[in-house]
Amino acid sequence: MKLRQLSTAAADFDAEFERLRHWSAETDAAIEARVAGILADVRQRGDAAVLEYTARFDRMTVGSVAALEITQAELQAALASITPGQRSALEAAAKRVRAYHARQLEVCGLSWSYRDDDGNLLGQKVTPLDRVGIYVPGGKAAYPSSVLMNAIPAHVAGVQDIIMVVPTPDGARNPLVLAAAAVAGVHRVFAVGGAQAVAALAYGTATIPRVDKITGPGNAYVASAKKHVFGQVGIDMIAGPSEILVIADGTTPPDWVAMDLFSQAEHDELAQSILLSPDAAFLAAVRASMERLLPTLPREAVIRASLEGRGALILTRSMEEACEISNAIAPEHLEISAEQPQRWEPLLRHAGAIFMGAYTSESLGDYCAGPNHVLPTAGTARFSSPLGVYDFQKRSSLIEVSAQGAQSLGGIASELAHGEGLQAHARAAELRLR
Amino acid sequence: MKLRQLSTAAADFDAEFERLRHWSAETDAAIEARVAGILADVRQRGDAAVLEYTARFDRMTVGSVAALEITQAELQAALASITPGQRSALEAAAKRVRAYHARQLEVCGLSWSYRDDDGNLLGQKVTPLDRVGIYVPGGKAAYPSSVLMNAIPAHVAGVQDIIMVVPTPDGARNPLVLAAAAVAGVHRVFAVGGAQAVAALAYGTATIPRVDKITGPGNAYVASAKKHVFGQVGIDMIAGPSEILVIADGTTPPDWVAMDLFSQAEHDELAQSILLSPDAAFLAAVRASMERLLPTLPREAVIRASLEGRGALILTRSMEEACEISNAIAPEHLEISAEQPQRWEPLLRHAGAIFMGAYTSESLGDYCAGPNHVLPTAGTARFSSPLGVYDFQKRSSLIEVSAQGAQSLGGIASELAHGEGLQAHARAAELRLR
Structure with a gap:
């Protein structure tokens, strides 16, 4: 595998590091124009436009948007159709995610007020959004875990109307995704996707109700549509490719670290996996683990392309320097795989999520530790936060x-x-x- | 004054109400294109481009961007130059705004964690942004109070580098604005404005450091530039025209309500002032107060244009119905001018700020009650919040x-x-x- 290795002591490190970090969020003007057209059309013609685009893009021809609604009975049927192992895993994950977000609500999601010395009342009233839309991709990136991670915080916040949209190309429904919707407490589901789904949620149609905020991942069309409707409704961050950065002191089994790097790389060719360590022998050991383990994985080709294109092993002078480099990157996922993670954690200023200690593989956080897996990418952890209960609430100042x-x-x-x-x-x- | 009066009992109320609410945030394609050009140019040429645009738009020709920096000594000189009354008012307002935001930090801005039954640590680390940019308009809408409202929450959050940009057309500096920067603890100030200032903050130049987030109001060019750089840096909401909605039970002196409506209308011709009451005689009394008081105000022409264009008195069937209408509008400023404001407050779901009781004029909140005066406009209170300490912090999930x-x-x-x-x-x- 042609996985690049850098050393902070090398003369060309800064230039190499700059190249490694480069990722362009440039938007495609052709996509922008098509999306603007779809948005305007759905805004004007409502259901009729939604039906036409669904027929064209998803090859689903039905008589009305109402026929695209997936009923609660169908969600329950999907939940009954999956294996008992899948069902109990989904329910166990949902329970943990719910418990974590309930704690979040309690700690930082409640109204507060006080009276000052003059008897003036000052504070903030915190209330849930009335109605939110959750976009769930169809096709290869159809992840039931994302349904949990988007819908549960909304549910915990007290949102009364959680509307999910999910494309079902050629009518193909993903039972795990629908089962997750049932487990997460989604209120209504429509089999609509793309920019037309975003438009329907942002403007409302006769059948699909207008929402106050749209969250959830999607392709370039969905991302462009969300950016367009921002202001009309709230949106979460526009996600870039997923990233992991591992800082290792050399005490974690190399196979564990190798597999954690793979688990990011397997998402897609643009995903980024970076390992930092002051221990050259450890870097070599992880590289050897990677060479040995890679051929055993079904998604070998994607992993190889991702690692060769955007991955890196970086030899640092010290753990402290590794932390500094991590701060410059502001990674989405940050593993501090060390014997004393608490020692390094205070040095880590920017990251979507910090996974501490050898046992804390990112995959445990992705699915079921409790915290949200929707995290800021592409360096935006400098100024933004994991999806949370707070994204489904808003505050009003109170003054008397x-x-x-x-x-x-x-x-x-x-x-x-x-x-x-x-x-x-x-x-x-x-x-x-x- | 041709101030429209509606009644919820009228047959055409829904249509009239729809017309009243209409406000288009449509962007101007010509402005978008010019802004995109300026952003690309500053990104590529840095300081040189900033100097050229400043010479062209603000008629300020200097040899370097460094010469556009307004030093701390100059801020202190501005503070020394204003009247003692102005200075003590600024300092008193800053003190109250700081106290409120300190409480906000304490209630909902601190890191938290817990261990679950399996000994897993879960939580969130809350940290300040490293560096933020605050845009302050020059010219007619140059408000020292906005400097306080943007800079103080950043300061309370612990931001180490607060960079303010403010255009000074023809070199004209506003001493109150600079004095407010001194009082609020702004770290550096550059006399640069427009899209070129937003670009410099978002991308950094040799002289102006790149920031992580840009907040503050501005004209159409600034708003467009902020929307463009969103993702590269964080931004606050794009503000629409300012609005007030007053719900009155008829017990407040009509002159007080009239003046509160004026104080919104005087901002600009597009500002919106709406009064709701179930008491027809009270609406008539307020109208009479308005007719009598309007000619006494220097900004009479702006107020008249605003009220005739977008203002309204609305007779409702009940206080409860007035609250429902307010929820449909989701106003930026909401006065509940009633004997028992606490009775109605629970019915009010969406508003930037809720001002309770006859003594709580919006103007007290605008300047010095403590809560922030940067609030969601144009119905965005459905999903967004006042500017606060939380806008200058970000969270990282913690998992061990x-x-x-x-x-x-x-x-x-x-x-x-x-x-x-x-x-x-x-x-x-x-x-x-x-």
């Missing part, structure tokens, strides 16, 4: 000024309002002065 | 799976990973099984 408070605040507001040339603001404050 | 936890989680993850066709994920979990 007392008669006494209006006296002290009125003078300040009046002075500043005059300074800004906003006399009606000033007068509104002054009218409350005794 | 114990050896024991890896046994129970491994089986679940393996089952689900096989179900998704991701065998490396499954193997990574299985390797940790004893």
Whole structure:
């Protein structure tokens, strides 16, 4: 395998590192234009346009959008159709994800207020969104775990109407995805996908209700459509290719680290897997593990393409330097595979999720540890966060000024309002002065 | 004044209400194209491009971008130059805004974690953004209060580098704006504005450092530039025209309500002021107050244009119905001007800020009550929140799976990973099984 190896001590490291980090989120003008057309069409013609695009792109011809709804009975039938092992795994994962997000709600998702010395009440009221849409891809990237990770935080937040859309090309439904919708408490499901599904959720049609926010992954058309409707509705981040960065002190079995790198690389050819260690012998051992294990994996070709295209082993001068490099990358998934992960964790400033210790393989977090697997990619962990209960809530400031408070605040507001040339603001404050 | 009056009992109410709510956020293709050009140019040529656009748009010709930096000494000089009354008002407002946001940090901005029954550690690490950019408009909408409202939450969050940009056309600096920057703890200020300032912050130049997030209001060029760079950096919401909705039970002095409606309308011709009340006599009294008070205000022309264009008095059947209508609008500012505001507050689901009781004029909240005055507009309070400390922080999931936890989680993850066709994920979990 032609997996590149860098060393921070090399003269050309900065240039090599820059090349490694490069990923362009440039959008395709042709896709943008087609998406804009689909959005405008669905906005204007509603159900009729949704039906036409579904017939054209998914080869599904039905008489009405209502016929594209997948009923609760069908979701329950899907849940009954999967193996008992799959069902109990789905339910166990859902239970853990729910427990974690319930804790999140409790810690940082509740209304609060206080009264200051003048008797003014100040605070924030936190309320769930009324209705959200969850986009679930069809085809090769149809992941039941994503249904759990999007729908459960919405459910825990108290969203009353969770609408899922999922394309079913040629009518092919994924029973695990539908079973996950049943387990996660999705309220309605429509077999619609692409930009037309995003448009239907953003603008509403006679059959598909308008939502307040759309989350969930999708292809370039879906991503472009979400960016277009941002402002009309809320959206989550636009995801780039998935990434893992492992910082290893050399104490983890090399096979474990090799498989963790593979588990990212198997997602797609653009996924990125990077291993950092100050231990050259460990890097060599992981490389040997990779060579030995790769041929045993069904997705060998994808993994090889991903690793050769965007992967790297990086020899660092120290664990501290490895942490600095990780901060510069701000990876989506960060494993600190070390004997004392708590020692390094405070040095790690930017990451979607931090997996600490040799036992914490990313895959456990992807499915069932509890935290969300929807994480900021492509360096956006510098400024954004995992999907959470907070994404399905919004806050309203609460202010109740007392008669006494209006006296002290009125003078300040009046002075500043005059300074800004906003006399009606000033007068509104002054009218409350005794 | 031709201020429209609606009644929810009228047959044409729904249609009239729809017309009232209409506001189009359509973007101007010509502006988009010009902005895209400026962004690409600054990205490629850095400082040189910033200098050229500043010379062209702000008629400021200097030899280097460094010469456009406004030093801390200059900020302090501005603070020393304003009147003692202005200075103490600025400082008092800053103190209250800081206290409120400190409470916000304490309630919902701290890291948390717990261990589950298997000894797995789960939680979230909350950290400040490294560096943020604050856009402050020049010209007629140059508001020192906006400097406080953007910079203080960033400061409270612990952002180490707060970079402010503000255009100074023809070299004209606003001393109150610079004084506010000094009071709010802004770290660096550049006299640059427009799309070129957004580009410099998003991509970095030799002189202006790249930031992680850009907040603050601006004109159509700035809004378009922020939308373009979203993803490269974080941004706050794109603001539409400002709005107030007052629900009155008829117990507030009509002059107070009239002036509160004016204080929104005076912002600009597109601002929207709506009064809802079940008390027809009160609506008439407020109208009479408006007719009497309007000629006394310097910004009479703007207020009249705004009220005649987008304002309304609405007679409702009840306070409950007024609350429902308010929820449909999801206003930026919502005054519940009633004797028992606490009675109605639970019915109010969507609003940027809720001002409770007759003494709580919006203007007190705009300047100094403590909560932020940067609020979601144009119905986006359905899914978004006031600017806050949380906008200057990001979260990383924390996961540490114990050896024991890896046994129970491994089986679940393996089952689900096989179900998704991701065998490396499954193997990574299985390797940790004893």
